[in-house]
Amino acid sequence: MQYDYIIVGAGSAGCVLADRLSASGQHRVLLLEAGGSDWHPFIHMPAGLAKLVSNQSINWNYNTEPEPNLNNRRLYWPRGKVLGGSSSINAMCYIRGQRADYDAWAAAGNPGWSFAEVLPLFRRSEANTRGTDALHGDAGPLSVDDLKHTNPLSHAFVDAAQQAGYPRNEDFNGAEQAGFGFYQVTQRNGQRWSTAAGYLKRAKERANFTLMTGAQVLRIRFDHDRAVGLDVRIGKHIERFETSGEILLSGGAINSPQLLMLSGIGPADHLRHHGIGVRMDLPGVGANLHDHLDICVLQRCTQKITYDHPNDAAVALKYLFTRSGLGTSNVAEAGGFAVSRHASDGRPDLQFHFVPAMLDDHGRNRLPGYGFTMHGCALRPKSRGHLELASSDPLAKPRIYANYLSEPEDLKLLVECVRISRDIFAQPALVPFAGDEYLPGKDVNSTPEIESFIRRKAETIYHPVGTCKMGQDASAVVDAQLRVRGIDGLRVIDASIMPTLVSGNTNAPTVMIAEKASDLILNQYLRAAA
Numbered sequence: 001m002q003y004d005y006i007i008v009g010a011g012s013a014g015c016v017l018a019d020r021l022s023a024s025g026q027h028r029v030l031l032l033e034a035g036g037s038d039w040h041p042f043i044h045m046p047a048g049l050a051k052l053v054s055n056q057s058i059n060w061n062y063n064t065e066p067e068p069n070l071n072n073r074r075l076y077w078p079r080g081k082v083l084g085g086s087s088s089i090n091a092m093c094y095i096r097g098q099r100a101d102y103d104a105w106a107a108a109g110n111p112g113w114s115f116a117e118v119l120p121l122f123r124r125s126e127a128n129t130r131g132t133d134a135l136h137g138d139a140g141p142l143s144v145d146d147l148k149h150t151n152p153l154s155h156a157f158v159d160a161a162q163q164a165g166y167p168r169n170e171d172f173n174g175a176e177q178a179g180f181g182f183y184q185v186t187q188r189n190g191q192r193w194s195t196a197a198g199y200l201k202r203a204k205e206r207a208n209f210t211l212m213t214g215a216q217v218l219r220i221r222f223d224h225d226r227a228v229g230l231d232v233r234i235g236k237h238i239e240r241f242e243t244s245g246e247i248l249l250s251g252g253a254i255n256s257p258q259l260l261m262l263s264g265i266g267p268a269d270h271l272r273h274h275g276i277g278v279r280m281d282l283p284g285v286g287a288n289l290h291d292h293l294d295i296c297v298l299q300r301c302t303q304k305i306t307y308d309h310p311n312d313a314a315v316a317l318k319y320l321f322t323r324s325g326l327g328t329s330n331v332a333e334a335g336g337f338a339v340s341r342h343a344s345d346g347r348p349d350l351q352f353h354f355v356p357a358m359l360d361d362h363g364r365n366r367l368p369g370y371g372f373t374m375h376g377c378a379l380r381p382k383s384r385g386h387l388e389l390a391s392s393d394p395l396a397k398p399r400i401y402a403n404y405l406s407e408p409e410d411l412k413l414l415v416e417c418v419r420i421s422r423d424i425f426a427q428p429a430l431v432p433f434a435g436d437e438y439l440p441g442k443d444v445n446s447t448p449e450i451e452s453f454i455r456r457k458a459e460t461i462y463h464p465v466g467t468c469k470m471g472q473d474a475s476a477v478v479d480a481q482l483r484v485r486g487i488d489g490l491r492v493i494d495a496s497i498m499p500t501l502v503s504g505n506t507n508a509p510t511v512m513i514a515e516k517a518s519d520l521i522l523n524q525y526l527r528a529a530a
């Protein structure tokens, strides 16, 4: 079977492409996903995310190599392996980042990617239940809603942030990002709204669209410098799929560069080291890896109102019959953006997520008692890592060297996160609830003590990007049309193309990237047909 477009990976980006490219009915589109269907009820009930983070069957369950600046700890990196990809297991916070993020992409030699140019795509994708205005859309496939259930502690936290001197912000994607408030979430009627729910469902109804789950792409096949097909593992068999059009990699920031390297596109020496023939020497493949590193302050709560020990059966039943209650919470209900004292440009450089529960090790370490947690991260980290192949075996996990905190400024900002978290937790609005500080604990006060705590406890907040960077310099992997340099018929379209992290969570920006890519692809088709 010949397809016009073959998409690799049904994640945040891949599902958008599936819908947009199949919409006209003119193109035969195939979507290959390594994981299975998104049948699991915990995917759809938002609070189920706590149970999904280490679910082996829908998660790639990556770990970094020992991190030299984090006491040689291996950090756990969950990534979705299921329809919807990471949008099926994420915390649903809907954040776009800052205008200046996209203007910087454009200024770095990526025409078409300034905020003014991508804003229409954010608006096109969005169905915000608050309605439409100059910044928001209300008719797109990605449902954005206010939380149906919030914990009293989240309200006390937002009040406490105001008492600490931060403005209240009702819309982090509005004119100003700075301030504290409640996150809007990718949900509809209290259910998670992954890109599988929003986009893929529409594509599945079309005769010109084919979806295959349990189909892991192992390698790209070429005819000279043109990508023409894929080797795909389906069950125990390897099957070959061909295209006369384009192959679109949407495997995410870990798997897309891995697949390029397995196919001979990447740093030449590294490929030769693994006995892989070099088709295109692109040193940027797997490089420029960066992520939001996150530090949590945990406070005991004197009242049993947190989400630490819910009655799971009661939560599930209420959710099932009324689509209400704790089941609809994304848990990270409130948060905010602050300008640190190290910022020179007045832009928020810190983000916070407040959780009305004691959260340790991604929730994998259940702590006794009741408490609440503040996550803090630096929005535009300077540290850069890379990833490489462990072997030429496509089923082997790649080696991830996040190289967190290799730039001292990143550590300084995390120290500030701890101080700000403590300051907010000490405000009058939280006093009726606040018991002793659990982490880092009252004996950790000086800067070196806080730094040592960060090295011991910091974890990812799940936003790796940059490993197939868009740009024009020697380390760029794709151009501003997201075409792999030097290869025809091959694009990368997912979070890996971000040249620099956006100042916020990465799902909405990835959806925007795929919206933009679908325009680029269809416009190219129309030009060729004319």
Ligand SMILES: Cc1cc2nc3c(=O)[nH]c(=O)nc-3n(C[C@H](O)[C@H](O)[C@H](O)COP(=O)(O)OP(=O)(O)OC[C@H]3O[C@@H](n4cnc5c(N)ncnc54)[C@H](O)[C@@H]3O)c2cc1C
Pocket (backbone or CB within 6 Å): 008, 009, 010, 011, 012, 013, 014, 032, 033, 034, 035, 053, 078, 079, 080, 081, 082, 083, 084, 085, 086, 087, 089, 090, 091, 092, 093, 094, 095, 215, 216, 217, 218, 250, 251, 252, 253, 255, 256, 259, 461, 462, 463, 464, 494, 495, 496, 505, 506, 507, 508, 510
């Ligand atoms: C636990 C967690 C919480 C998060 N919370 C938030 C949040 O609250 N808000 C937010 O905005 N962002 C959040 N994020 C980040 C956000 O979800 C991701 O940045 C985004 O989903 C990335 O989209 P993607 O398309 O690049 O990759 P993914 O969505 O990960 O999709 C990649 C897809 O490709 C498939 N695939 C990979 N390799 C192959 C192959 N060889 N063959 C076939 N299929 C393949 C994968 O199985 C997967 O389905 C979170 C992420 C995680 C993991």
